[in-house]
Amino acid sequence: VGFILSIRRDGAQVVGSVQDVQLVPDAMKRLCAEVASFIATSSSEIYDRRESVRKGVWRTILARINPAGEMLVMVQTTTLSDEEKTTILEPLVKKIAAAELGVLTVYSIFNDEVTDAPRPNTPASLVYGKPRLNMPMLGLQLEVGPLSFFNPNTTTCKYLMETTIRYLKLEKSHVLLDIFCGIGTIGLCAAQHCGEVIGVDIVEENIEDARRNTVQNNLSNCTWHAGKAEDLIPKILGDMDASKKVCAVVDPSRAGLHPRLVEILRGREQVLRIVYVSCNVESMAEDVAKLGTSTEAEHDDFVPVCTVAVDSFPQTLHVEAIQLLERASIVPDPRSRKSATGGAADVAAATPEPGEA
Numbered sequence: 001v002g003f004i005l006s007i008r009r010d011g012a013q014v015v016g017s018v019q020d021v022q023l024v025p026d027a028m029k030r031l032c033a034e035v036a037s038f039i040a041t042s043s044s045e046i047y048d049r050r051e052s053v054r055k056g057v058w059r060t061i062l063a064r065i066n067p068a069g070e071m072l073v074m075v076q077t078t079t080l081s082d083e084e085k086t087t088i089l090e091p092l093v094k095k096i097a098a099a100e101l102g103v104l105t106v107y108s109i110f111n112d113e114v115t116d117a118p119r120p121n122t123p124a125s126l127v128y129g130k131p132r133l134n135m136p137m138l139g140l141q142l143e144v145g146p147l148s149f150f151n152p153n154t155t156t157c158k159y160l161m162e163t164t165i166r167y168l169k170l171e172k173s174h175v176l177l178d179i180f181c182g183i184g185t186i187g188l189c190a191a192q193h194c195g196e197v198i199g200v201d202i203v204e205e206n207i208e209d210a211r212r213n214t215v216q217n218n219l220s221n222c223t224w225h226a227g228k229a230e231d232l233i234p235k236i237l238g239d240m241d242a243s244k245k246v247c248a249v250v251d252p253s254r255a256g257l258h259p260r261l262v263e264i265l266r267g268r269e270q271v272l273r274i275v276y277v278s279c280n281v282e283s284m285a286e287d288v289a290k291l292g293t294s295t296e297a298e299h300d301d302f303v304p305v306c307t308v309a310v311d312s313f314p315q316t317l318h319v320e321a322i323q324l325l326e327r328a329s330i331v332p333d334p335r336s337r338k339s340a341t342g343g344a345a346d347v348a349a350a351t352p353e354p355g356e357a
Contacts, residue, residue: 001036001061004116010049011114027071027101028063031151033310034099035061035092043084044088047078049114053306057088060116062146064133065102067154070105074107074124074146076280091207093128107146121204131336137161138189140217148209149182149201151327156312160277160320161189163308166322167275168247170194177228177238177248177271179261184210186277194247200232230258256283262290269300273328276323277299279312291325300329 002017018024018032028100037060039046041153047056054154062074070177073096080089085108093106103147106128111118124146125347130166138161151157170193178187183206191197201207207226214222220235229252237246248271250257256278265271274291278284291302302325309319 001032001037010052011054012336013049023064023100025063025069027065027069029061030099031061031071031073031096031101031103034095034101037093038092042088042092053140054114059111064144064146064150064152066133066135068134069102071100071101071145072105072107073103074109074113076118079110089127096127105131105133105146109146111273113157113334137185137296140188140213142183142185142188142213143209143216144183145205145209147203147205147250149206150185151204151312153312153314156310156320157185160312161186161309162276162320163310163322164277165190165193167306167322168193168249169273170247171245173245174272175246176238177233179233179248179250180252181210181224182206184213184222184224186251188213188219190249191222191353195221198231199224200236200238201226202228216351223311228258230260233261234264235262237271241275242268242270244270246271247273247275249277251277252279252283254283256280257287257290259290262287266291266294266299266302269327273324273326274302276325278323279320281316281319281321284323288323288325300327302326303328303331305331 002015004013005016006014008014019029031300042058044057045055046057048054057077059075059076059078065074074210075089075092076091089108096103096106105126106210107124108127109124110117112117112123135142135144135154137158151160168176170190170192172195173192174194175198176187176190176194178197179186181201182188184199187197187199190211198208207224210224214224248265263272276284276288288304292304294301298312305324305326307321307323309321312320
């Protein structure tokens, strides 16, 4: 039981132990050991995804942990009958619950696909404990479920939220568009700094979580919409009073932004600035170039102002990046704006914090 290191051409998986991985919490390592010992004696086989086999029961286990050491666990298997749930799944759940690992919640999800990603909207069933795990963040109490989009590194997530909010430079009159909002983490944390938050995400469960967290934290200026960002944002901006000043934060998948979304954000000049959060700097760089390159010579395009890398994935080659973009018309140009006190470039509005570029 551990991380999938690679998948061979025939579909076989190479799994590496988590026991020597420093970024994995001790409670999760103990969970893996408990599950491994149970599976070793189980009469049901581990699912073999090789094309010549494709059978078995046990597939994956997902774990989330909060700063208090409380865990949510989701067990993925192939489809089980009611009788098999009792004879196969229930003993594992009892073992996990009795191991004193801090597990408060256990979910079950079925997957008969070749890959470990279940079909969209596949339900996860609560089989033990309470339905949600509590995650504190910047004074808020956020509830997350097994399929909620939430940064797994709660330590760096706090810095990521603080930096994103600082980059947004929100005012009480501003509308914040939280695009690819997940459970609404950024928008909820920023709600006290602006007049209105409008969040969009394609996953219905994320939007349900965002609405639940809005109520739980007594916030009244947040609305959330389920659907594709490239479909919803043009309508939201099109229906909005053109005099309202808008800031946007985008946190897309590794593929980056849809061309239609780039076009509407760049073309609607009431969008003053964009904070781009990404775990794939290559697609981010492509989108930043597109946001700053219109076909109209007089268009007020976006320009990159500053960026910072957040080490959300320690001891790996991956980082999470935060990029601030602002309209060219509101960013001082260091080539032409000189200070009256000695010719130094007047770039105070764009000066990054220590550690930023």
